Amino acid sequence: MRNTTILMLMLTACLVLCSGAPATPTMDQETAEEYLKQFFSEHKTPSKRLESGRLMKMQDFKTVLKKMQEFFGLQVTGKLDTNTIEVMQKPRCGVSDVSNYEHFSGKPKWDKQTITYRITEYTPDLSQGEVDTTIAQAFKLYSDVTPLVFKQIYSGTADIMILFKARNHGDFYPFDGQGGVLAHAMSPGQGEGGDAHFDEDEKWTLSSAGMNLLLVAAHEFGHALGLDHSQDPSALMYPTYKYVNTHGYQLPMDDKRGIQALYGAGQPPKPQPQPQPNPPERCNRDLVFDAATSIRGELYFFKNNYYWKKSTLLKGIPQTLIKTTWPSITSVDAAYEIRSKRISFFFKGQNYWGVTATAILPGYPKHISQFGFPASVTNIDAAVHIGSTRRTLFFTGEKYWSFNENTREMEAGFPKPIRIDFPGIGFKVDAAFENYGFLYFSDGARQTEYIYRTKSVNRMLLNYAWLNCY
Known part of the structure; x- marks a missing residue:
């Protein structure tokens, strides 16, 4: 005879389709007795419950029924009324009921961490x-x-x-x-x-x-x-x-x-001193971007805890700590802009933020599951918005997804392999952005200038060329 207690979680989705008033729930006394024997018996293991088919004495039935009504906060009548029957017919777990948190008899627990x-x-x-x-x-x-x-x-x-x-x-x-x-x-x-x-x-x-x-x-x-x-x-x-x-x-x-x-309670982790980030080297031929996007006509390139901003209004390419512009964001995995809405989105792990050029929008961060990603997607490698189609492309590993910004839904049939739908750019994408009608896909330090309409490569570049390095 096993020394453990089996716990049957009776969980169902309950959907009632009706017109007019719902029918009054009904239950015979024998069915009610079976419920009380199963869930309000003094014994919790199936082998020790009262035998099925043996009718309770009326006095015992009322006593146990009152116990059940009290547990669920019902009016304690000892009668099989409508509210009591409704509770009995709800999906539930198959173990006897107790109050507030409780442990099993003998408090069995694991003796290791x-x-x-x-x-x-x-x-x-x-x-x-x-x-x-x-x-x-x-x-x-x-x-x-x-x-x-x-x-x-x-x-x-x-x-x-x-x-x-x-x-x-x-x-x-x-x-x-x-x-x-x-x-x-x-x-x-x-x-x-x-x-x-x-x-x-x-x-x-x-x-x-x-x-x-x-x-x-x-x-x-x-x-x-x-x-x-x-x-x-x-x-x-x-x-x-x-x-x-x-x-x-x-x-x-x-x-x-x-x-x-x-x-017992877990010990909170000791705060670790945060090392000061070393600024990345701008004119390194092997420079790999974490993310890139346009924001209000200016290009932003992200690397570690910093970003570079390229603008016709600025001399040089200033380098800035990300958190000084967008507090609470320390690094960026992927980014894209919807120009028509004057809003950009930054992604880090399974969180994302809506931002402007100077601030984080209220209500963020949010979870990437809101885009329709399954739980298996734990980070986004790159993203780019195609204004002509109102689609945003997300790149994860060797595959990509297409998100319809009009319907706010991920399109059916995705993810798909990058190398098949975007011939010539490689197997993965580290960063992506749009500029003057071209798409730019970075894979390591190498970058492809791409014509989306014809799905063809225009020319090959190195990332660092965008930062006035030749």
Whole structure:
């Protein structure tokens, strides 16, 4: 008999299509009893729950029903009224309910700080990179507030084994098809302890559609680390699933208190002295640009923590620290301008800013997922806006994406290989910009002057030539 507790997270997307008033929910007493036996029994393991089919005494039924009503903040009547039935019919986790943060009986926990995990079977709903990134983000919610360290391994047996599989999957707790039970996990322990399984019959996503993998995984990993359910509706460990915006998501306070009660609080990192950046050498034939763009008729070239501005109104090519013009931005991976809107965008990692020539616009930074990039894209190498088509081209690795600025959507069929659609410029792009009808693509120190209309190379240059170096 296993020494861990299986936790079945019954999460479904609930969409009601109706005209007029919704129908009054109904439920017979036998079904209500099954709900109470499953979720409000004193015993939490499936093998110790009350036997199905055995009717409760009316007095016991009312007592347990009142307990359930009190837990969910309903009017405590002891009667199977409409509000009570509505709560019973909501999708939820399959473990008994407790109040605020709680731990399992005996407070099982991992007795080490570094916990390994391995994903043995992936879902086809997302790329393998997206799954890896999202699972790592779910674990990071806990490592951010505790001393725990999570390490992914790719062979052998990990502390937490993770898989996506439908129906029977080898643990005597088969999934039930789309809807209903979405995932389950074990409490900490040897063998299968901590393992987490996800129902492959569900549609796994990184958005509000389908089942959001980050939220479900983070809930399951709470169980795998020793957390039981919470009565706090704002808690991640609340029994029923509710989508929240996951951009910048952090562990809610109730869950934070619970996990820190088991493992303690993480120590904030000691501030490291910031070295003073060395200005890059302007007239170096091997100069590689980080990014380049036009802003209000002037060209900006970015390298490390600095930028050079080339303008017909200036003598020479002044070099300036980026943060002196745009505070909070220290370096730039990619940049592009939409001249018609007099706005430019700077990218660094998974964040981007809207800027003018002298300031950062309000409301930034934002996450690049707003452009439609999957979680597997962690930085942008280069970007350039094509005014004639109202498309912005983003370059990542050896591929590129096309973003429609009119519809604010990424175009279908992307990413595509750079070398096929832009013959002659190479396999990758470090920086890109438009000037006097030509596109300029930099790959290392070498640059291609490109005619976009005919998809042909006009001439080859070196980056440093733009900085009055010959």
